[in-house]
Amino acid sequence: MMRSEKGFTMVEALIALAGFLVISTVCLSLARPVYQxxxxxxxxxxxxxxxxxxxxxxxxxxxxxxxxxxxTDNAYYAYDGFNGSTLIARNYPKEIKAVPGxxxxxxxxxxxxNVNRFGSFFILTEGRRYRLTILIGRGKFYIAEx
Numbered sequence: 001m002m003r004s005e006k007g008f009t010m011v012e013a014l015i016a017l018a019g020f021l022v023i024s025t026v027c028l029s030l031a032r033p034v035y036q037x038x039x040x041x042x043x044x045x046x047x048x049x050x051x052x053x054x055x056x057x058x059x060x061x062x063x064x065x066x067x068x069x070x071x072t073d074n075a076y077y078a079y080d081g082f083n084g085s086t087l088i089a090r091n092y093p094k095e096i097k098a099v100p101g102x103x104x105x106x107x108x109x110x111x112x113x114n115v116n117r118f119g120s121f122f123i124l125t126e127g128r129r130y131r132l133t134i135l136i137g138r139g140k141f142y143i144a145e146x
Contacts, residue, residue: 047143
């Protein structure tokens with residue numbers, strides 16, 4: 001009794017493997033821009049959340065809170081204005097730069113949630129430029145791409 005074994009030849013398996021490698025390489029090369037976009041968007045969302053936190057901290061504790069960007073460390077910090085304790089310490093990627101605009105890289109929320117000065121500064125990242133604008137009045141702010 002003769003049994004016929006069915007399967008793939010070595011050449012067929014190598015062709016299938018080569019096709020898989022080509023598709024994998026294309027997918028990985030397309031993933032880098034997606035990763036960079038996700039990293040940038042995550043930073044901007046966390047930055048907004050930290051600004052809201054510092055503002056709400058000032059309101060709820062009825063004392064100043066200050067956010068300071070340290071360009072040399074690629075980090076920003078939020079401090080309690082009364083005792084100087086650190087509320088937030090956040091590092092950000094080296095590809096992201098914070099640059100002064102019409103105001104320095106320091107934002108102080110006073111006890112009622114307003115800011116002590118208004119204006120804007122810039123966030124530069126991989127060919128994109130964002131303006132963080134702090135409005136006069138109630139301490140509202142927004143981030144917009146230019």
